[in-house]
Amino acid sequence: MGFTICYRFLGIQRVLECQEDQLCGHDAVYYALLHSGAALGNVVGTWQGSYPSIVEAAERSGVSNVLWHRSISQASPPQKKS
Numbered sequence: 001m002g003f004t005i006c007y008r009f010l011g012i013q014r015v016l017e018c019q020e021d022q023l024c025g026h027d028a029v030y031y032a033l034l035h036s037g038a039a040l041g042n043v044v045g046t047w048q049g050s051y052p053s054i055v056e057a058a059e060r061s062g063v064s065n066v067l068w069h070r071s072i073s074q075a076s077p078p079q080k081k082s
Contacts, residue, residue: 007032007066017071025051028068029058036063 002019005028016035020027029051033040038061058066 002071003028003068004071005031005035005066005068007036008064009036009038010062018068023068025066025068026054029054029063029066032063032066033058033061036061038062 001021002017003023005016005018005023007014009032014032014036016031018028018031023031038058040061055066058064
C-alpha cells in the first residue's frame with residue numbers, strides 16, 4: 001500500500017510515494033530530504049535524534065511542511081487485449 005509524503009522545497013510543493021509498510025515522522029522528513037535533492041551538509045551533525053531537531057535541520061536545507069498519510073490503494077491498470 002505505502003504512503004504519500006507531501007512537502008515544500010524552497011517554496012515549491014512536492015509529492016512522493018513511498019512503498020513502506022510503516023512510516024514515522026522521522027522517516028517522512030528523511031525521505032523528503034533525500035527526494036528534494038537538498039544539500040545534506042546542513043543536516044549532518046545537527047540532528048540530535050529528536051523529531052524537532054530533524055525538522056529544524058530539514059528547514060535549514062529548504063525542506064518544510066512535511067505531511068504524510070497512508071496512500072489509497074489503486075486498482076491495477078487495465079490489461080491490454082491480445
